[in-house]
Amino acid sequence: MNFPLTAAAIALMALMPASHAATLQESGDPLGSARWADMQKTFLGGQPVLFDPRVKVTAPSIAEDPLQVPVTVDASGLPKVQEVIVFADFNPIVEVLRFYPEGARSSLGFRVKLQQSTPVRAAVRTADGIWHIGGTWVNTVGGGCTAPSAASGSPAWQSRLNEITGRQWSEGPNAGRLRLRIVHPMDTGLIAGTPAFHIEEIQFSEPDGRPLMRVKIAEPVAENPVFTLQRDSGGGAIAVEGRDNNGNRFKAEIAP
């Protein structure tokens, strides 16, 4: 998809103070999605909105596996990020997740299930109440939300439900990075006979209890979720606590 004029408008906005750039939103959704107006109503109410190149959403333009589409949201170019909502306009379940970068960098990597080609967007609320929007189109052959999870075909995962593996990187180009994987089927509930069964919330904290990031997770997040976070300062083990919608709780510590 090409929207050369709108792309130029976005480039322009980057050079302008936010108050001026806001007027450019009249040029409409840079991703040209027929559902943008609905999305805006659903997620952002009547609040001010700005298509902002500082919200970087990275995903492959063609998704090889609609069950595991990698998405990276980076809003670290924005000051005082309060909340980030990630959604996919044309997914049967639109909301993917929300995160609150309490002490961590305002970026998060994860994977998502997509049912068809769709914009994947991040709406980032800064302290001034403005929603900054970034996004990208992902083309997929689809089926990601109505395909059964691998787990639903085999009972082996049950003994490992909510098992966490992960690692922190304290040196090299990725110093400060935390990656973790949680064993969970993340069933969407869109397949007859398989109710929705997904992780709902994860809280990441510093060793002294200060919050690092809270993530609220919806059904479209991919099976056996993998999250990538970045901590800009500090060290020590990171505490992870969470639960799924069936009330199963999990807890782990990831040492550097």
Next chain:
Amino acid sequence: MKRYLLTLFLAVFVVLLSLPGEAADFDYHLQAQPVADGVYTFIGRSEDFNTVNGGNIVNTAFIVAPQGVIVIDSGPSLRYGQQMRAAIAAISPLPPALVINTHHHPDHFLGNQAYAELPIAALAGTLKGIAADGNAFAENLYRMSGDWMKGTEVIAPTRVLVAGPLDVAGRRLRLISLDGHTGADLAVYDEASGVLFAGDLTFNGRAPTTPHADIGHWLAALDQIEAITREAGFRALVPGHGAVTRDAAPIRRTRAWLTWLQATLREAARAGLEMNEVLARPLPAEFADLPVAASEYRRSVGHLFPAVEAAELGASGSVKQ
């Protein structure tokens, strides 16, 4: 220089405009290439499936045996199978005796329908794979190759092959049961001609595809078939995709790609990269000119990285739960 580029661009544009697109006659123009006495291949293009090539990106082959023709893989569509069968008939008056599917990928078996009255044979794992994925594969090819696929239906093999000698139509074949490209990959060695049909265990002049790959098993399979190329009787290797060779070069090229791919994914997972960062990595100079290398690399990251990453994260030992 600019003017030259513009002219070049226009020339390319005009050529693109004048391409037949979905040719109205849907003729694959299959030309049987002789490999050895009585052994022929149809060589496909080093491309992805599209509406111009109609899915003819694959090599198929046949052996004219004393009492009939042995067909090895049947191509991507009913039309391909029919045109292949006609092209074979133009070379030998003998009837086809057996169709062998080397593995369960659609470009290798969707022409089976043109041979539906014959025994069609494959490894047990290939039968299973076609039963599980065949219809989804066919749907996918309808989407990518368009009307070339018209009328194509999945016809599964009916006969199970096992490793070892197979006497068919007066010819002795050596069947080698392997895996790695898929869960069941059959290599066929024709003892009389010294031709090794390696299926998609080898790609020549095209980056390998990995949607069902296990790289470790694949590398082991390559070692096994390379041993055959060192036998005194060996004359030629027919890869699943790309040109026929008189040596083991396609095996070495496939191994080089797989070894690099495996090392790259492991190293990326160890360094803490997430999938979008892995996708963004440039190809090494060694593979820069290899057809479809960039797109196959991206696909391979999608197919293989989650498992490599899970293994690396699991091995860190830094999680207390």
